[in-house]
Amino acid sequence: MLKYQQTADEIERYIEQHELKQGDKLPILEELIRQFAVSKTTMTKSLELLERKGIIFQVRGSGIFVRKTNRTGYIRLFSTQGFKQNLVGHTIESTVLALEPMSATNNIAKNLGIEAGETVYYVKRIRYIDGKILCLEESYYRQSIVPYLNREIVEQSIFEYLETALQLNIGFSDMYMHVGKLSAESARHLDLTEGDPGLTIETVFHLTNGRPFDYSVITYHYEHSHFVVQANGLYL
Amino acid sequence: MLKYQQTADEIERYIEQHELKQGDKLPILEELIRQFAVSKTTMTKSLELLERKGIIFQVRGSGIFVRKTNRTGYIRLFSTQGFKQNLVGHTIESTVLALEPMSATNNIAKNLGIEAGETVYYVKRIRYIDGKILCLEESYYRQSIVPYLNREIVEQSIFEYLETALQLNIGFSDMYMHVGKLSAESARHLDLTEGDPGLTIETVFHLTNGRPFDYSVITYHYEHSHFVVQANGLYL
DNA sequence: CATTTTAATTGTACATGCACAATTAATCAA
DNA sequence: TTGATTAATTGTGCATGTACAATTAAAATG
Numbered sequence: 001m002l003k004y005q006q007t008a009d010e011i012e013r014y015i016e017q018h019e020l021k022q023g024d025k026l027p028i029l030e031e032l033i034r035q036f037a038v039s040k041t042t043m044t045k046s047l048e049l050l051e052r053k054g055i056i057f058q059v060r061g062s063g064i065f066v067r068k069t070n071r072t073g074y075i076r077l078f079s080t081q082g083f084k085q086n087l088v089g090h091t092i093e094s095t096v097l098a099l100e101p102m103s104a105t106n107n108i109a110k111n112l113g114i115e116a117g118e119t120v121y122y123v124k125r126i127r128y129i130d131g132k133i134l135c136l137e138e139s140y141y142r143q144s145i146v147p148y149l150n151r152e153i154v155e156q157s158i159f160e161y162l163e164t165a166l167q168l169n170i171g172f173s174d175m176y177m178h179v180g181k182l183s184a185e186s187a188r189h190l191d192l193t194e195g196d197p198g199l200t201i202e203t204v205f206h207l208t209n210g211r212p213f214d215y216s217v218i219t220y221h222y223e224h225s226h227f228v229v230q231a232n233g234l235y236l
Numbered sequence: 237m238l239k240y241q242q243t244a245d246e247i248e249r250y251i252e253q254h255e256l257k258q259g260d261k262l263p264i265l266e267e268l269i270r271q272f273a274v275s276k277t278t279m280t281k282s283l284e285l286l287e288r289k290g291i292i293f294q295v296r297g298s299g300i301f302v303r304k305t306n307r308t309g310y311i312r313l314f315s316t317q318g319f320k321q322n323l324v325g326h327t328i329e330s331t332v333l334a335l336e337p338m339s340a341t342n343n344i345a346k347n348l349g350i351e352a353g354e355t356v357y358y359v360k361r362i363r364y365i366d367g368k369i370l371c372l373e374e375s376y377y378r379q380s381i382v383p384y385l386n387r388e389i390v391e392q393s394i395f396e397y398l399e400t401a402l403q404l405n406i407g408f409s410d411m412y413m414h415v416g417k418l419s420a421e422s423a424r425h426l427d428l429t430e431g432d433p434g435l436t437i438e439t440v441f442h443l444t445n446g447r448p449f450d451y452s453v454i455t456y457h458y459e460h461s462h463f464v465v466q467a468n469g470l471y472l
Numbered sequence: 473c474a475t476t477t478t479a480a481t482t483g484t485a486c487a488t489g490c491a492c493a494a495t496t497a498a499t500c501a502a
Numbered sequence: 503t504t505g506a507t508t509a510a511t512t513g514t515g516c517a518t519g520t521a522c523a524a525t526t527a528a529a530a531t532g
Contacts, residue, residue, distance in 0.1 A: 002515070022349075023446060029483060039517045044484085057408060059445050060483040061525030067446070069410050070346070077413070078314075078467045110306070113258075172293060174305050175465040177313070179415055179435045179458040197433030197458075199415045209295050209495085210259060210303070222415040222433075229411040231314045238485070264512060275487045280514085296513040297495030445525085477530065484523075492515075499508065 004045040007036050011046060012055060015066055022068040026056065029064070054230030067230075074228035075129075091130050096154050097189075098124035101143060108140050111204050111215040119143040123154055126189055132224045136189045139216035146213060171208035177201050182219070190221045197222045240281040243272050247282060248291060251302055258304040262292065265300070290466030303466075310464035311365075327366050332390050333425075334360035337379060344376050347440050347451040355379040359390055362425055368460045372425045375452035382449060407444035413437050418455070426457045433458045 011032070020026070027035060033043050047064060050056045057067045102122045109116040121141040127134045139158075141149065146162065153161045162168045182190065182198045190198070198219045205214040247268070256262070263271060269279045283300060286292045293303045338358045345352040357377040363370045375394075377385065382398065389397045398404045418426065418434040426434070434455045441450040 004515080028481080041516055041518085045515085047483095054408075054410075057442075057444075057446055058483065059525075060523065061481070062445065063482070063525095065446055067408070070349075071412060074412060078465065113306075171468075172290075172303070173467045174290075175467060176307060176310060177463040177465065178461070179433045179456070181433055197415045197417055199435065206293075208293075209298065210293055210301055220415070225414070227413040229314065229413065231409045231411060232407075240485075266512080277486055277488085281485085283513095294513065295495075296493065297511070299495095299512070473532105475531080477528100479526100479528070481526070482524085485521085487520085488518090490515105490517085492513105494511100494513085496509100496511070498510080499506105501506080502504090 003038060004042045004049065007038055007042060007046040008049045008053075010036060011050060015055070020066045022066060022070070024066045026064040026066065032064075052232060054232075069228055069230065071228065074226045077227040077229050091128075092134075092157075093128045093131075094155050095126045095128070096124070096151055097126065098122060099149060099151060099154050102140075104140065108215055111202070112140070112142060112212045114142065114212075121146060121149050123149065123158070125154065129224060133190055133221045134224055135218050135220045136186055137216060137218045139214055141214050142212070145207070145211065168213070169208040171206050171210070173203050173205045175201055175203045186219050190219070192221065199225065239274060240278045240285065243274055243278060243282040244285045244289075246272060247286060251291070256302045258302060258306070260302045262300040262302065268300075288468060290468075305464055305466065307464065310462045313463040313465050327364075328370075328393075329364045329367075330391050331362045331364070332359070332387055333362065334358060335385060335387060335390050338376075340376065344451055347438070348376070348378060348448045350378065350448075357382060357385050359385065359394070361390065365460060369426055369457045370460055371454050371456045372422055373452060373454045375450055377450050378448070381443070381447065404449070405444040407442050407446070409439050409441045411437055411439045422455050426455070428457065435461065 011026075015026075026032065029040070029043065029047075032047075033040055036043065038046075047056065047058060051058060054067055054069075056064055058064050100122055101119050104112065104114060104116055104118045104120045106116050108120060109118065112118075112120070121139075121143055123137070123139045123141070125137045125139075127137060141158075145168070146166065149158070149161075159170065163170060177199065179197060179199050181195045182192055184194045186192075186198060187194045187196060192198075199222065200217065200219045202215070202217050204212050205216070206212050247262075251262075262268065265276070265279065265283075268283075269276055272279065274282075283292065283294060287294060290303055290305075292300055294300050336358055337355050340348065340350060340352055340354045340356045342352050344356060345354065348354075348356070357375075357379055359373070359375045359377070361373045361375075363373060377394075381404070382402065385394070385397075395406065399406060413435065415433060415435055417431045418428055420430045422428075422434060423430045423432060428434075435458065436453065436455045438451070438453050440448050441452070442448050
């Protein structure tokens with residue numbers, strides 16, 4: 001593990017152990033450098049990481065402060081950490097509705113930047129959070145990159161399998177969001193009524209080398225999904 | 237303007253001028269350093285910025301590549317740039333429905349981390365994108381931080397006014413999203429029907445020094461709002 | 473005592489340098 | 503020609519150092 005990640009984790013633990021609240025001040029940069037025995041570069045990178053995670057904010061000339069949201073029960077949409085760390089205290093379960101190889105349609109091919117007809121793994125799941133229906137997910141994995149999937153893997157975390165077992169390095173993703181009315185089929189799976197609201201997020205996942213390997217379409221249950229995003233630069 | 241931001245802009249222009257496409261390779265780091273005549277640190281920071289903006293991705297041992305989304309007409313939800321740069325080619329207009337000082341309710345106070353009863357500016361607007369209704373916005377600005385607002389300012393970009401005229405430094409924000417059914421009143425403003433889907437985003441904006449100054453509740457028109465997010469670390 | 477000015481504090485920008493990891497290209501072996 | 507090994511390429515991690523900007527606290531001023 002990299003030193004600056006390690007250090008960031010340690011600082012995070014420091015915040016927990018000292019029970020620091022929103023707005024509380026951390027030791028000054030120099031002191032942190034001494035305390036954690038790293039160089040300025042490393043400490044700066046650690047702090048930058050924590051800032052992107054929404055855990056601290058830095059004010060030049062003033063200090064480094066703890067940042068916390070005052071709401072609980074919200075799912076982090078774009079966390080630097082994954083689904084799991086994200087949802088400590090929550091139980092995620094999945095029911096597999098489909099798992100089979102198929103030939104990529106035009107739409108799938110376009111999103112994955114491949115030729116139509118190439119083989120992809122089709123995975124359809126319902127995901128539950130604390131026993132309640134969270135979302136309906138349909139994913140398409142390029143078989144040339146993800147050669148094998150089985151029911152056991154798909155019932156757990158697919159991405160964990162990809163990272164640990166297949167040693168794939170997941171890089172970045174493009175997400176497209178819109179809100180609409182549920183189709184009869186989606187509504188049935190989500191235990192809702194046709195025409196009810198639904199948030200749909202289409203995501204194209206890429207490896208660190210830029211190759212797209214997964215196109216997924218997720219429709220969230222509007223009553224059970226509340227999201228939080230901690231943004232840093234501007235926004236809308 | 238900072239050197240690394242300047243350099244990032246120049247590289248962005250370089251990409252445009254050379255008409256580089258998704259996946260195209262940029263000159264190698266050393267070459268970029270020579271070409272733009274900056275140090276390695278600066279160039280690295282510039283590239284990191286561009287990476288966070290979703291404009292490039294870097295692959296160790298391989299090179300630096302252009303990253304582009306293949307969809308148009310989507311609004312960037314969390315861009316490092318603001319609303320304006322974000323929406324080049326689009327026209328944003330606003331109709332002001334309300335603009336008045338008021339006493340903070342419990343909910344507003346809680347979100348802004350202030351005492352109930354403190355004076356806030358209440359702004360209610362409908363915002364249009366290319367002539368179509370985009371969203372209904374209700375914002376509450378702390379008067380102690382934003383002492384003055386008028387109709388002219390509010391019809392344009394409030395944030396631009398805050399940054400340029402008031403010299404406020406906008407830092408980070410916490411956004412809470414959920415999907416629901418429109419109330420009769422919201423539906424009326426959005427020219428939709430009660431019970432139609434709506435994406436609601438509550439945002440608490442902070443200055444760089446960590447002080448919250450604006451709590452806003454925006455409900456988007458589900459037919460006219462499609463969002464794109466370019467994420468980097470993990471996600472869900 | 474209120475206000476301005478100055479000084480101390482504290483994080484950020486930028487430069488240089490060394491070591492190293494991941495990828496890719498070149499070489500070699502069979 | 504294929505597959506393995508080696509070497510070259512290329513970005514990242516980490517350390518050190520100087521200068522500086524924003525904030526805050528202290529001192530000076532009226």
